[in-house]
Amino acid sequence: MSQTALIYPSNTAPFEIGTRPIPSPEDDQLLVKVMSAALNPCDSLAQQGLIPFLKVFPAVLGIDVAGIVEKTGSKVSGFSAGDKVFFQGYMFDSNQTGYQQYTVVPSDIVSHIPSNLSFDQAASVPLAFVTAFVGLFHSTGMRIAPPFSGPTVTAEDSTILIIGGSSVVGFFAIQLARMAGFKRILTTVAPKHNDTVKVVGATHVFDRAAADLEDQIGAVTGGDLVYVYDAISSQDTQNLGWRLLSDTKPGILAVVHDAAQTEASPKKPQESKWLYIYGSGHWYRDLSIPAWKAIGKWLEEGVLVPPKTTVIGGLAAVPEGIQRLKEGKISGEKLIVHPWE
Known part of the structure; x- marks a missing residue:
């Protein structure tokens, strides 16, 4: 089965709306329907060809993700289909990124969205x-x-x-x-x-x-x-x-x-x-695994609060949003897109 995605065809090339296969979760992963994804300055760096580790094309970017669990891997515990979750995507594996309708994530570095947060608010949190x-x-x-x-x-x-x-x-x-x-x-x-x-x-x-x-x-x-x-x-x-x-x-x-x-x-x-500092929960799992276990409670209790968010549209709005980030026009907020719009 295929899904709609924002494709980055090659280094420094313009983004394109296209399709790609829906990934299947491995034993320790969740398949998530992406409801909200947040833009980041690293998207602009990638689009300018300034992230040397990004070498596999066509690629899909987007590393702030919130959505609904669609399916769980055979070894996953603590999550079920229908759960609302948020997590940091992984730029170097396009099956684990957010500018598409479905993505996968390792189940040990993901958190349930507390009831006091929306998908948009949850998507504003992970990378930062x-x-x-x-x-x-x-x-x-x-x-x-x-x-x-x-x-x-x-x-x-x-x-x-x-x-x-x-x-x-x-x-x-x-x-x-x-x-x-x-x-x-x-x-x-x-x-x-x-x-x-x-x-x-x-x-x-x-x-x-x-x-x-x-x-x-x-x-x-x-x-x-x-x-x-x-x-x-x-x-x-x-x-x-x-x-x-x-x-x-x-x-x-x-x-x-x-x-x-x-x-x-x-x-x-x-x-x-x-x-x-390289802010990767995928690289530094010794710290990120306990952090992802704690963050949901911190947000629920208000010990930690998310930033302001602004929804700019669907996947087609990403390039303009990235340009605004590049030009320094965004301050004190996160830009959010909805891949299903």
């Missing part, structure tokens, strides 16, 4: 949540103990800077830092987003365009900052984060795009790290 979670808690990131049983950061002067708190990754990083127990959560945003980031846990909010931004942040941290999560990761923001790290204590700058460190970057203590 996982990227924030990996950056803060995984061994490839800041190595903070994850808050599965409550706060793990106990120091009264614990401080973290999240650059770009109104981005969806930054939005989740603020919430997870609060859950982990950070007492001071600093963030940079456009002033229109001040209230949004304060509600979810930011304690100090700075205008990202302020001429004296570095001085303002330095006045709060006193030069002792050891944790910076850069959810924007332009060359300018990465360099800002690195400069703001302590000159005397080992610190960590986590970035979500290729690291921009150069020989001209200021010297920091030898143990300081400038780390590129």
Whole structure:
């Protein structure tokens, strides 16, 4: 049987609406009818040919997915046909992506959608949540103990800077830092987003365009900052984060795009790290499996909240939406498409 999908025919080629076979779930997978899929900047990078690992074409993109379980593999437990679920797709296997009507997902990295969330809200969560979670808690990131049983950061002067708190990754990083127990959560945003980031846990909010931004942040941290999560990761923001790290204590700058460190970057203590974070629940299952077991409860209880969403149409709306992301016209929200429209 075939389904409608948004096909990416070859590297840098325009998207096309087409058909492809409906995948069959393996023993440990779910077959899911995709009700909502969210757009991400990585879709734009892929379409520009800037994701070197994407080599199998024609491909289907879309890695934020919510839908209804259609069928379960023979070894799956805990899920049944009809369940509402959400999960992170896998860009390197077109049977596991969201810009199509049906997809498959390993059953250990998927969660039931809590009753207080819509499909659209659930689809806004996976990639940004996982990227924030990996950056803060995984061994490839800041190595903070994850808050599965409550706060793990106990120091009264614990401080973290999240650059770009109104981005969806930054939005989740603020919430997870609060859950982990950070007492001071600093963030940079456009002033229109001040209230949004304060509600979810930011304690100090700075205008990202302020001429004296570095001085303002330095006045709060006193030069002792050891944790910076850069959810924007332009060359300018990465360099800002690195400069703001302590000159005397080992610190960590986590970035979500290729690291921009150069020989001209200021010297920091030898143990300081400038780390590129790859937010894949498929790659880092040691952390993502327990995270997917916990996230449904966190969302249901309101400990974690999803970002604003805007539905832009069906699969045919994806290219225009990706262009808006590429041009920096989307801030503080997730664009959603419905593959059945």
